[in-house]
Amino acid sequence: MKFGGTSVGSIESLLNLRDIVKAEPEPVVVVVSAMGGFTNQLLAMCEQAQQRDISCLDTLEAARKRHHDAIDGVVIESMREEVHATIDRFIDDSLKPYYLALATNPHMPVKEIERVCDAIVAHGEILSSAIVAGMFDGGVPHLSLNFMRTVPDGAGRVLEWEETGRLVKEEFAAIDGGVHVAQGFISRDKATGDVTNLGRGGSDYTAAILATLLDAEALEIWTDVDGFMTADPRTHPDATVIPQMTYAQAQEMCDAGAKVIYPPTIAPVAMKHIPVWVKNTFNPAAPGTVIID
Ligand code: ADP
Ligand code: ASP
Ligand code: MG
Numbered sequence: 001m002k003f004g005g006t007s008v009g010s011i012e013s014l015l016n017l018r019d020i021v022k023a024e025p026e027p028v029v030v031v032v033s034a035m036g037g038f039t040n041q042l043l044a045m046c047e048q049a050q051q052r053d054i055s056c057l058d059t060l061e062a063a064r065k066r067h068h069d070a071i072d073g074v075v076i077e078s079m080r081e082e083v084h085a086t087i088d089r090f091i092d093d094s095l096k097p098y099y100l101a102l103a104t105n106p107h108m109p110v111k112e113i114e115r116v117c118d119a120i121v122a123h124g125e126i127l128s129s130a131i132v133a134g135m136f137d138g139g140v141p142h143l144s145l146n147f148m149r150t151v152p153d154g155a156g157r158v159l160e161w162e163e164t165g166r167l168v169k170e171e172f173a174a175i176d177g178g179v180h181v182a183q184g185f186i187s188r189d190k191a192t193g194d195v196t197n198l199g200r201g202g203s204d205y206t207a208a209i210l211a212t213l214l215d216a217e218a219l220e221i222w223t224d225v226d227g228f229m230t231a232d233p234r235t236h237p238d239a240t241v242i243p244q245m246t247y248a249q250a251q252e253m254c255d256a257g258a259k260v261i262y263p264p265t266i267a268p269v270a271m272k273h274i275p276v277w278v279k280n281t282f283n284p285a286a287p288g289t290v291i292i293d
Contacts, residue, residue, distance in 0.1 A: 002031040002184060002207035006224040007281035008128045009036030011073035016281050018074065018135050020222065026177045029214065031184045031207040032132050034124025035070070038063060039185075039200070042095075042124055046117045049102035056099055064091050067127055075134035083134040087127055095123055119195045125183035125203070133181040140180045144206060147171045148187035150196045159198065159209060160190045168213045182210070201262040208276075212268040219269050220277045221261060227289035228253070228260055228278045242289055250276070250291045266291070 001021060007013050021030055034042075041063060045056035067087045075083050098120050102113065122145070133141040147167035150157040172180070184203020187196045198205045204221055211219040225233055227241035228250065245253075247270035254263040260278060269276055270293075279288035 001028060001220045001222060002203055003033065003132075003222045003281060004203065004224070005033045005036035005039070007222050008032050008034075008132060011070055013281055014070060014074040014131070014135065016284065017132065017222070020281065020284050021136070021179055027175050027180060028178075029172070029180045029182065029207075029210055029216070030132060031182050031203060031210065032125060032129050033184050033203040035066065035128050038066075038128075039121060039124045042121050043117070045099060046102060046120055049099045050113065052103050052106075054103060056103075057096070060091060060095060060099070064088070067131065070131050071134065075131060076137060079134040083130050086130045090123055090127060095120060115194055118197060121197065122183075122186040122195045125185050129181050129183045136179040136181075138178060140175075140178050142171060142180055142182040144183040144186050145188050145195060148198075148206065148209070149190040150187045150198070151190050156199070157187075157189075157196055159187075159205075163190055164209065165213050168210060172210075172214055182206070198264075199262070201259065204262040204265040208265040208269050211274050212272050215272070216274055218275045218277060220279055221265075222279050222281045223260060224280065224282060225260065225278075226280045226283055226286040228258070228291070232259065241286075243287065245289060245291050246293060247276075247291055 001024065003017050007017055021028060041059055045059055048056035064087065068084060071080055071083050071087065098116050102108065102116060129141065133139040147164060149160040149163045149167065151160045184206040185197050187198060188194065189196050207221070208219055210216070228245060229239040229241050231239040233239045247266055250261065251263070251266045254261050254266060273293060276291040277288050278291070280286050
């Protein structure tokens with residue numbers, strides 16, 4: 001079950017997420033995005049820091065408060081203190097030093113800037129997943145940096161399936177129940193161990209990779225619209241939900257820019273004939289879309 005940025009972006013949506021997950025038979029693997037808008041903020045702060053604009057630290061404090069407020073609203077009592085401390089630790093011991101390094105080192109080589117910004121942007125999912133894992137009694141946190149591996153490919157990166165497959169199977173080998181929570185989007189370079197990612201919108205792909213490697217019964221993409229629609233409802237208010245599509249139809253629409261699913265998501269699940277559901281976190285009763293053969 002993958003929950004996107006808006007689905008983890010507010011107390012209201014996180015409480016919906018909790019009810020949706022609790023209604024599923026276990027074991028379930030929950031893959032989360034960063035809280036809505038936070039990935040953009042993390043990247044904008046990278047730009048600001050490089051311009052020596054230290055006001056980026058004010059934005060960071062606002063983000064800290066947003067995460068702490070969410071914890072108070074949704075995390076189970078017995079976990080709250082620990083999750084608050086986790087958020088503070090990542091902000092104070094990791095994000096702040098990274099931003100200060102960018103702001104105070106005018107001679108940082110471009111490669112190093114890229115490396116630092118990739119490490120920074122991974123924090124969106126690391127922080128949101130700490131909150132989501134803390135919502136479930138006995139929720140099991142997993143760190144995707146430990147099992148998602150990429151390799152360079154031209155100007156970008158691609159998943160390294162072999163090593164990722166081995167590590168994912170190792171990580172999830174023993175599970176026979178429970179709510180397992182992992183971060184979408186984030187990974188490490190296979191050779192260097194540097195923090196990398198699967199590209200913007202990549203949390204869908206993380207969930208598809210895990211569904212494929214773990215032979216999931218289904219992949220559910222929980223988002224902020226009632227399903228895969230005939231067009232983007234933001235620009236086409238008359239768009240309607242497509243109840244059922246084939247993998248090929250979904251792939252074609254994603255390639256043409258239907259942002260509801262990140263394009264690389266479809267191929268792995270199609271290969272294993274795993275049904276993909278697109279459902280609305282804010283309207284779980286709506287039937288949604290199922291993508292099958
Ligand atoms: P998430 O944060 O859950 O991953 P995204 O913003 O990436 O959500 O994707 C959901 C958004 O995709 C919707 O809010 C909608 O505006 C947009 N969208 C574009 N094309 C489509 C489409 N064909 N069907 C449904 N939503 C679409
Ligand atoms: N947080 C990342 C992004 O905003 C990945 C994702 O949400 O899928 O692109
Ligand atoms: Mg998305």
